[in-house]
Amino acid sequence: MDAGPDLAALAGAVGDATRIRMLELLMEGRSLVAKELAFGTGVSPATATVHLKRLEQARLIRSTRQGRNKVFRLATPTVARMVEALMTVAVRGPRASATPEPLRAARYCYDHLAGRLGMGITDALLRGGHLSLRRRAFALTPSGEDWFEAFGIELAPLREQRRQFAHRCLDWSERRDHLAGALGAALASRVFSLGWVERQPDSRGLVVTPSGQRGLRRHFGAL
Amino acid sequence: MDAGPDLAALAGAVGDATRIRMLELLMEGRSLVAKELAFGTGVSPATATVHLKRLEQARLIRSTRQGRNKVFRLATPTVARMVEALMTVAVRGPRASATPEPLRAARYCYDHLAGRLGMGITDALLRGGHLSLRRRAFALTPSGEDWFEAFGIELAPLREQRRQFAHRCLDWSERRDHLAGALGAALASRVFSLGWVERQPDSRGLVVTPSGQRGLRRHFGAL
DNA sequence: TCCATCGTTCGTTCCATGACGAACCGTTTC
DNA sequence: GAAACGGTTCGTCATGGAACGAACGATGGA
DSSP: OOOSSOHHHHHHHHOSHHHHHHHHHHTTSOOEEHHHHHHHHTOOHHHHHHHHHHHHHTTSEEEEEETTEEEEEESOHHHHHHHHHHHHHHTOSTTGGGSOHHHHHSEEETTEEEHHHHHHHHHHHHHTTSEEEOSSBEEEOHHHHHHHHHTTOOHHHHHHSSSOSSBEEEOTTTOSEEEOHHHHHHHHHHHHHTTSEEEOTTSSBEEEOHHHHHHHHHHHOOO | OOOSSOHHHHHHHHOSHHHHHHHHHHTTSOOEEHHHHHHHHTOOHHHHHHHHHHHHHTTSEEEEEETTEEEEEESOHHHHHHHHHHHHHHTOSTTGGGSOHHHHHSEEETTEEEHHHHHHHHHHHHHTTSEEEOSSBEEEOHHHHHHHHHTTOOSHHHHHSSSOSSBEEEOTTTOSEEEOHHHHHHHHHHHHHTTSEEEOTTSSBEEEOHHHHHHHHHHHOOO
C-alpha cells in the first residue's frame, strides 16, 4: 500500500540512540575501527558488532578489513547529508543554544570543514572569484584552478574520483552552504597537514592553531 | 560527552515505522486529522494519539483544533526537507527501481510540486529567465514577477509570509532542485485550482488532466 | 610457536514500548 | 436533551531488541 522508498526500514536503522551516535562519530570523516565505535558509544564490542551489522545492511556504512581490524566509514556522501539534515532539525528546540561554541566555530562535517571556519573559507573563495555557484554544486573558475594548485592541491586526481567534485553542503549551525565533495575534502586535508587546524579529542570540533590564524588570514583575509 | 544537537531524541521520534509513515502522509502538504492518520497507518485511534503526541513533542508536527477535530501538519519546511533527505537515502538499494512511476512523474512534496512535473516547471521558469539561481534559494526576476502575476498569483501576500519565499528543494527521484517555499506552494495551489492536476487517492501522486496537458504545454513548453 | 588482540557468535536477561479495547470527555448535530 | 462522533486516557499484554558475558576463530607480533 505504501509508495516510494522504503522509509520504514531506514527509519528503523537510524532510530536508535547507539546507532545514530555511531553515524555521528563517522561524520568526522575518519574511518573508525569497530572497537573505537564501541568505546565511543559506550557499549560492549559484542553489542557494537550487532549495530554495525545492521547499519551496514541498511547501506548506511561500509566496512573494509585491514588485518584483524575492521574499519568503517559512511557509505556515501548522501548519507552524510542525511545526517546533517537530521542535525538541522534537531538543533532547534530548548537546547538549541546549547550547541557548544567550539563546534559552531570549526568542525569536521564528514570529511570537509564546516562551522564558521568552513563558511568563511567558502565565502572567501566565492568573493575572490575562485569558486562560482552552480545549481547543485560549486564550480571552480580558471583563477580558482590556479589558486588551488598554488595552495598545494593537485586537481587532476580529484577529478578522477567518482564522488562529486565540489559539492554544496548545508551547514546546520550556519544554515548556509559550504564547500564539500572531493575538493572540499582535499582542502580540509591540506589545511590539516599544514598544521593550521587540529582535532579536538573525541569530538568533531577543530581548533585553529596560531600558525593557522596567520595562514588563514593571509590566504582568506579576515574570516 | 556528546556534542551538538540532540540527535538521539530526534532519531527516537523518527525511528518507528508508524511514525515515519505519518510524516510521509503529511508530506503531501495536506493537513490531516487524527483519524485519517490513524487509518492511513493502519492503527487504532488510541495508538495514533500516542504517536502524534510524541511527534508533536519532538516538534516535528504541529496541531490545531478545529471543532472536535484535531488537524496536524508538518511543523516547518525544514522537517519536510529532512524527510526528503531520508527518502533520498532510502531510495537506493535493491528496491530503487521499484519507486512507482506515477510518483516519479508528478507528486506533492510537502506543499509544492515535485517529480518530473515539478522539475520541468522549474526548468522552464529558469530557461525563460523568470527565475534565477541564488545561493540557497531561487530569486524572482522582474520578468518573473510579471509572469506570476499574469498566471494569477498575487505576490505581495506571499512576500509577507514568514516562510522562505522561493526555496530550493532537493528531489529524491530527480536528484535536482525544484521550486518550493511560499512561491512554490502558491504555484502548486494555482495549478491545482485550474484543474490541471488532480490528486491520486491515498498517495502523494498527482495526475495531469487533459486540460492540464494543454495548459502546461502552453505555459511551459514541452515538459 | 605462543600469546595478545580484535571481532563475531551464542545464549540469556531484561526493559522499553507499540498495540489494543474499554471507558471517558468534549463538541457537534439532530 | 439525546445521540453520534472524534479524540484522549488508562490498563494490560506481548514482543522486539538492546545489552552483556563467555566462548570461539582469525590475524599479527614477539
